[in-house]
Amino acid sequence: MNGMNVAPFIHMIKTPLSTYFYDVNTNKIIEVSAEVYNFLKSVARGTETQDAFENSEADNRAQTVRRVEELKKEGYLSAKRPVKCLHGHSDLLEYHLDSNIEQVTLQLTQQCNFRCAYCVYTVENFDYQRHHSPKKMPLEVALKTVDFFVNHSANQKEVCIGFYGGEPLLEFETIKAVVTYAREEFAGKKLKYTITTNGSLFTFENMGFLEENKFDITVSLDGTPEIHNKSRKFAANGEGTFSAIETNLRIMKESFPALYKKVNFNVVLDPRNACFDLYAFFNENELFSANQIRSTLVDDFFSIEKVVETEAYSIESRILQFKALLSLLKRYPDNKVSNLVRSTVASAVEKTETEMREQKELPDVTSHSGPCIPGQRRLFVDIHGDFYPCERVSETSDVMKIGGLESGFDYDKARALLNVSQLTEKECRTCWAIRHCILCARFCDNNSELSAELKLSNCGGVRSSVDNKLRDYIALKELKDFAKGERYERK
Numbered sequence: 159m160n161g162m163n164v165a166p167f168i169h170m171i172k173t174p175l176s177t178y179f180y181d182v183n184t185n186k187i188i189e190v191s192a193e194v195y196n197f198l199k200s201v202a203r204g205t206e207t208q209d210a211f212e213n214s215e216a217d218n219r220a221q222t223v224r225r226v227e228e229l230k231k232e233g234y235l236s237a238k239r240p241v242k243c244l245h246g247h248s249d250l251l252e253y254h255l256d257s258n259i260e261q262v263t264l265q266l267t268q269q270c271n272f273r274c275a276y277c278v279y280t281v282e283n284f285d286y287q288r289h290h291s292p293k294k295m296p297l298e299v300a301l302k303t304v305d306f307f308v309n310h311s312a313n314q315k316e317v318c319i320g321f322y323g324g325e326p327l328l329e330f331e332t333i334k335a336v337v338t339y340a341r342e343e344f345a346g347k348k349l350k351y352t353i354t355t356n357g358s359l360f361t362f363e364n365m366g367f368l369e370e371n372k373f374d375i376t377v378s379l380d381g382t383p384e385i386h387n388k389s390r391k392f393a394a395n396g397e398g399t400f401s402a403i404e405t406n407l408r409i410m411k412e413s414f415p416a417l418y419k420k421v422n423f424n425v426v427l428d429p430r431n432a433c434f435d436l437y438a439f440f441n442e443n444e445l446f447s448a449n450q451i452r453s454t455l456v457d458d459f460f461s462i463e464k465v466v467e468t469e470a471y472s473i474e475s476r477i478l479q480f481k482a483l484l485s486l487l488k489r490y491p492d493n494k495v496s497n498l499v500r501s502t503v504a505s506a507v508e509k510t511e512t513e514m515r516e517q518k519e520l521p522d523v524t525s526h527s528g529p530c531i532p533g534q535r536r537l538f539v540d541i542h543g544d545f546y547p548c549e550r551v552s553e554t555s556d557v558m559k560i561g562g563l564e565s566g567f568d569y570d571k572a573r574a575l576l577n578v579s580q581l582t583e584k585e586c587r588t589c590w591a592i593r594h595c596i597l598c599a600r601f602c603d604n605n606s607e608l609s610a611e612l613k614l615s616n617c618g619g620v621r622s623s624v625d626n627k628l629r630d631y632i633a634l635k636e637l638k639d640f641a642k643g644e645r646y647e648r649k
Contacts, residue, residue: 165201167237168198168590169625170199173633173636179195179198183238183517184516184518187514188229193218193222197226240520240522241587243523243580247531251572259533263548266329266332267294267541268293268294270323270325271394272358273290273396274390294329294541299543299563304336304343306563307319311347314347317349318351319340319352320351320536321336322353325355330364333353337371350374351372352375354376355377357378357402358402377421377423378423381440383400422451425451425498426455427455428455429456430466433475451497482495482502483634487634513593526591528596533546543563544561545563547560555603558599559571560572575608578602582617585614
């Protein structure tokens with residue numbers, strides 16, 4: 159194979175305009191001619207290279223081979239794969255958890271005044287998560303959590319306390335007590351507060367308190383009254399909740415404008431619905447014009463019923479995303495792009511630009527990019543004082559419990575979560591998506607152990623997602639070239 163005894167570590171990408179390969183070692187996308195593309199594709203899948211030269215002239219064959227050799231000399235097309243999977247922070251785990259925690263999130267209550275159709279805590283007959291209950295965090299546990307945070311964040315100049323539920327505003331008195339206590343205990347440090355709320359329990363009293371203490375607020379609101387009320391209903395009577403939230407937001411905007419500027423809206427998108435009307439809603443309603451809006455798809459990981467994207471959603475969402483990409487290039491009017499999709503696309507583009515920084519090569523010992531240091535970025539403390547890596551994991555799974563206020567951290571369990579790549583080391587070392595894989599322990603947890611089989615069942619979806627991300631990255635580059643008049647025919 160012309161010197162390629164081992165296939166290069168690459169992934170082939172073809173667009174309507176050109177042909178590329180993603181070089182895993184350098185984390186770079188390289189545009190190549192169709193001939194080079196076919197040659198590399200043949201090599202990568204281990205077939206005879208003459209297959210790539212079918213119907214090609216001898217001169218074209220020689221030119222293709224020369225270009226491949228040039229690419230190798232430029233540092234691309236290396237066959238190097240990692241030899242071992244181990245997270246780069248594995249040896250520093252104790253240091254990070256002992257003195258470098260950034261945020262602690264308190265589960266103030268397991269009760270909520272909503273019953274949302276897609277909420278994993280609502281499904282009574284599903285045992286992969288806890289259910290709504292009247293249990294709440296005792297004030298003593300909340301204050302001990304603050305003490306623990308103080309003692310485990312010595313190296314952080316800025317720290318954050320988050321309030322979570324259930325619905326945390328059901329326990330407003332505990333919030334006030336924690337803030338008063340934390341202000342004294344964290345004297346000399348920059349202290350921030352966040353709260354995730356359904357928005358129905360705002361009052362003049364708690365809005366004044368939240369504004370005074372400069373809270374960052376995330377309000378869950380899913381769109382138009384029809385869409386929102388379909389999923390988010392009051393527990394007491396089953397009625398829709400949109401009107402109550404909208405009323406509170408209008409009061410806040412008028413009476414507490416400084417607080418309102420710190421409100422973020424989280425929109426849970428259900429891909430079983432069409433989305434043109436939903437996206438237009440966030441442009442036409444003045445409540446959202448100046449606020450940050452982000453969206454997430456319905457999370458069905460812990461659900462029995464899996465969400466299947468409708469054709470209408472698939473088509474409409476992609477049209478809207480393309481318009482947002484054009485608007486970033488000043489090729490489409492900003493006012494015709496939904497605030498929701500604009501912020502989502504802009505954030506994704508910025509994130510991808512960061513992730514696509516060129517590297518020299520893969521190290522011999524590495525891990526796929528999914529796991530964060532369990533508990534270091536956002537330690538979740540439940541009502542009992544037990545520790546979890548974050549609020550997105552199952553609270554009924556023993557493998558996810560990484561300690562508690564009385565015992566401290568269980569470093570062995572935390573290290574196992576950090577190194578989930580070792581569950582599937584053989585597959586991970588040879589996977590072209592290793593640099594961009596998002597799989598963490600949450601995707602390996604079968605509620606009794608970390609499962610290699612369960613982890614592998616998610617790999618196809620991850621590779622598809624990474625491939626789409628790289629294609630979006632290429633599409634933006636091609637659009638930029640067109641905008642500058644630099645797009646040319648395929649080489």
